[in-house]
Amino acid sequence: MSIIKEKKIKKGLMNFFLYLSFCFAGWYSSRTSVASVLSGYAGYGFLDNDIFAFFVAGVVPIILYLLIVKFFAYALKRTPNLPVDDMVYALPYFYIGANIVTGLISIVYFFVPLMSFWGGIIVPILATAGFFILYLRFICVNYVKNYNWKAIVMYFGRLYIVLTLIFTAWGLLSAVLL
Amino acid sequence: MKRFFVAILIFTMTLLFVFVPQVSGSEASEAPSSVLNIADLKDRTEVICTTISRRTSFTDESESAAELLSEMLIRCGLTASVQSFSVKRQVYENFFTPSIAEYTSYNVVAQTTPVDGRKTVLITCPYANHYSDNPVFSGTGAEGALGTATSTALLIELAAYLQNNVDTNLYNFKFALFSATDEGNYGSKAYVENQENSLDDVIFCVNLERLGGGDVFYYTDEVATPHGKLVSEVAQSDLKPFPSVGRVILDYSTVDGLEYSHYAMLGDNSTFMSEGKACLELIGGSFDGLRSGDGKGFATNTKYDTFLSLNEIYSDYADKLAAAGELVIELTSKSELSDAVSGGSAQWYKVYTKSWIAYAIGLGIIVLLIIALLWVTKVLDKKYPLPKQPKIKIAVFGSEFEDANEDEIIVDIKRKDDPKDDDPFDI
Secondary structure (H helix, E strand, O other), rough: HHHHHHOOOHHHHHHHHHHHHHHHHHHHHHHHHHHHHHHOOOOHHOOOHHHHHHHHHOOOHHHHHHHHHHHHHHOOOOOOOOOOOHHHHHHHHHHHHHHHHHHHHEEEEEHHHHHHHHHHHHHHHHHHHHHHHHHHHHHHHHHOOHHHHHHHHHHHHHHHHHHHHHHHHHHHHHHOOO | OHHHHHHHHHHHHHHHHHHHHOOOOOOOOOOOOOOOOOOHHHHHHHHHHOOOOOOOOOOOHHHHHHHHHHHHHHHOEEEEEEEEEEEEEEEEEEEOEEEEEEEEEEEEEOOOOOOOOOOEEEEEEEEOOOOOOOOOOOOOOOOHHHHHHHHHHHHHHHHHHHOOOOOOOOOOOOOOEEEEOOOOOHHHHHHHHHHOOOOOEEEEEEEEEEEEEEEEEEOOOOOOOOOHHHHHOOOOOOEEEEEOOOOOEEEEOOOOOOOEEEOOOOOOOHHHHHOOOOEEEEEEEOOOOOOOOOOOOOOOOOOOOOOOHHHHHOOOHHHHHHHHHHHHHHHOOHHHHHOOOOOOOHHHHHHHHHHHHHHHHHHHHHHHHHHHHHHHHHHHHHHOOOOOOOOOEEEEHHHHHHHHOOOEEEEEEOOOOOOOOOOOOOO
């Protein structure tokens, strides 16, 4: 973990790795989206491939991630005893872990497409939750005095749950309504 | 750690190139010896491309095309007729004034001489092309050689063969040539809704689609079924199962109860799968892209889909038609087919494709996370309580100083004009 504490990799490079991990995690579902869009249009053969689907998979997630993180980092900047910069720096490492797990499991979907419907929804929730717990533990142990752990866990745990709840509820509404 | 991330990058890129499914190939296969005549298949395809090149759905030309196809089937000894159907669509004269427009198109239905006591097999294919403009697509001016002409030719040759062998056939055969397939399988839906076409006696449906280009794939259902097993046993080695590995899923539904599609589900077979019928889809192509993957730049339903291109690019198309036809003939010559299709299309797995159930499970996981969060914070609160904060006390009299204990901070307030004190708020 010294690589995180000593900030050995530049923030921009970490964000690029994060983007690649989002591409990997979302590759399978991106193929669906790209194919569904392209099936209505002739003449877009140059986009008709897995490589395009791979790289397009990470675009929306990385933008959303950066916007949300920037927003909360700015909002919490002046909070006393909160190592905001360290927290922002460390987050991609754990998110990349979650994305790799999600991506590795999604390889199974290539062989058993039926698994993709439940797996594509449930696995990212479980993977990100698992790595977020590790992230909070890392932050607490390394940057926060132990009597503040409760406050940190409660605040950021609640934040994570609310964001996940919003995205899941949106997915549920889309699945039911659309 | 840097190495770790470089390894991740390399691993990811490797996966890109290793796991991109290469499910089809252009390996040459020996021409199958078929009961269907290759020359007849070629002639039939050419006739359809030249004399019935204008077969666009929802246009006046589709009626004359349907009549010509009906005549072809009658000449083969079958009873055949043309059925019209209408589709209503909302159209906008301008942005604010929608109106309902009604469009008419035509199916062709036929059957071999029925024999009492036999169950029925339905063989279908789309016949319409995109030669002219219609309310949904712009015209391409191409005959739709690979798009529909080859499959139509095969269906007619199969009909002729099965009618010639009506005495020895195990099943009765019905045939249906649909228009408006690309527009939304309207032809087959109209066929199912038309009470003249009872599906009660139909035990098995075979749909022929875009045959002649790439490979011939067979597809029966999303999960293993008895009829799927029978098809794979009967199919020759030059026919391939529709690839399940790396299959491209499309996020719209064509089969009722199934929240996705793929390229073997876009045809009229989906209408009969929705009716619970056991189906066999025979589809040509090369499914190595994210789209339908006709391959070699020969996209069906484009201006390139001509008889000339078909002969240039897929000169062995008639062999592939013959191989597909042979599968149908051999399959329907088996008495086991009747038992194999008795379960119809599989239904049980459709619960696993309902995304709302997965989202509901996801919400359940979030509820568990909330409970876990409350529990963890309670544990942390007990284990690492906040240190006691000293109380602030204002000292007015000397006794406060004297009685002060360790938990108290004594603030000594002095008079502002005390000449001995430079800073009156220095505490």
